[in-house]
Amino acid sequence: MKRVIYLLLLVLPLVLQPSWAKWFEAQGQAIVGNDVKAARDAAIQDAVKQALLYSGGSIQSLQQVNNGVLEQQSLSVSGGGDIRALKVTNETLDKNTITVTVQVDVFPQARAQQCKGQAYAKSLALVRFKMKNRDQARVGDISELNRVFSDKLNNLMELNHTSFDIRQFINQNVSFDPAKLDARNETVRQQIKALAKRADTQFVLLGSIEDVSVELEERSALDFWVKDPPRHFYLVTYLFDGLSGDLLERKHYRRQATWGFKETARIDLASMKFWRSPYGQSLLTVMDEVMLDTSTALACEAPQAKVIAIRDNKIQINLGRKNGLKVGERLTLMHNGSYTDQFGIVRFRQEKSNIKVKVVELYHDSAVLQGADTLDANNIQLNDYAIIQ
Known part of the structure; x- marks a missing residue:
């Protein structure tokens, strides 16, 4: 069985279900060798992977999808929720390539379970x-x-x-x-x-x-x-x-x-x-x-932004729109340091400050933050970090 990554994919959210569930459609391809069924499974798995990545999650095991059928009642999706249903809506075989279109029902996790x-x-x-x-x-x-x-x-x-x-x-x-x-x-x-x-x-x-x-x-x-x-x-x-x-x-x-x-x-x-x-x-x-x-x-690691500039009562950090930040989002400044413990091991340490800031300007890979009060430049240094509240 041979398989290729199909990069130019159609991945579209489908408004077919109530707001608490989302359907996504995607295409996947595989090269057909001596086993058409194995190639079909590979194409379906590839399409499911693309749909999940588009939805913001990632399937824990692609092997849980077999011949277009879920081998469990639901599949856990890191960052997204569960796959509750899978439909193969189209299938074509052209020479030695099989292409399938699938619709995947991604049910989001409860808010309490998300990070x-x-x-x-x-x-x-x-x-x-x-x-x-x-x-x-x-x-x-x-x-x-x-x-x-x-x-x-x-x-x-x-x-x-x-x-x-x-x-x-x-x-x-x-x-x-x-x-x-x-x-x-x-x-x-x-x-x-x-x-x-x-x-x-x-x-x-x-x-x-x-x-x-x-x-x-x-x-x-x-x-x-x-x-x-x-x-x-x-x-x-x-x-x-x-x-x-x-x-x-x-x-x-x-x-x-x-x-x-x-x-x-x-x-x-x-x-x-x-x-x-x-x-x-x-x-x-x-x-x-x-x-x-x-x-x-x-998935659940907290993003941390580095302070790259300080001027005019504003702070610029190295995370931006590309990372998912939004105007108005609130962050807390952190001071980084290290210490050596009793066993001679150097330990990384962060100290949380009382400085609260929010995003006031947003760029592709950076953002400008401003505090509710006047920022004390003496308490902020380049290479300090900001974490999202």
Whole structure:
């Protein structure tokens, strides 16, 4: 079964139900290999994913949709609610591509169950993933896979405007060492904070491709190449809070798929031939999972804005319309600091001030705040933070 991400999608809210439920319509596509049913399932799952991202949520497991039928009474949606119904309204098969149109009924969570952070797109920087063992990449000459994979993932996450504000793709090698992820080791913490400062973001996503080996079986001297050997893909991602340098989440993704190329072939990683191959399709599935997992992990994280300018009794911050801020929204200023505890571990600390401000001017990626009273400039510093009340 082969699948592609269908980027140019029609995703429309349908006014078909009462105000407490919303129907969304979306299209998904998949490449048809030897299994039409599997391709249809993949197209339906892709359409459901797009509808959920448009609605502001993300499905926890796309595997819970099977042949256009929910395998549970409802599906939990991070940031959105539950999927209560799914309809396949149209299906076409054109040569080797199947296209389906679905309508998804998203029932919002009760207000008490929602968190403030769900309404805001989080500023995030994606750093080019590293390739741990380049010797494994010799088969197929895919030593640039880490760069190409990271770039495609960044493009995919940029499409999810409700969850992410992707401000920079740091497309260069960074000497990130997961072995130093220890509370007493400040090296990684300071490195993450520097990356976040450079990209002007609150969160940083890094990763390491640990395994791309080809699994060769025993062969006789007459066999030049084992037919269709499987190839592994093992990725570990690290999601950090860029303000404190703390690790928020570490995720592992393992896949195995038929390699499908000759032993001496040199693979063009930009070609559709590669991305439509079973191995390429498995990588696209991993990209989906990384995006959805990251969206879920950050859904309830409180967005924090950095103070970037102070003048004329007003404060400018580095979050704006793109992040979901609105004129009149109220925020509280915070002072950041750190201390060393009795075990010698440096701890991040924020002190809440009594300064209340609200948004009076709004721009694409920044906003101007003003207090009800005259602001005391001595109590406000550049790089202080503002949190939404």
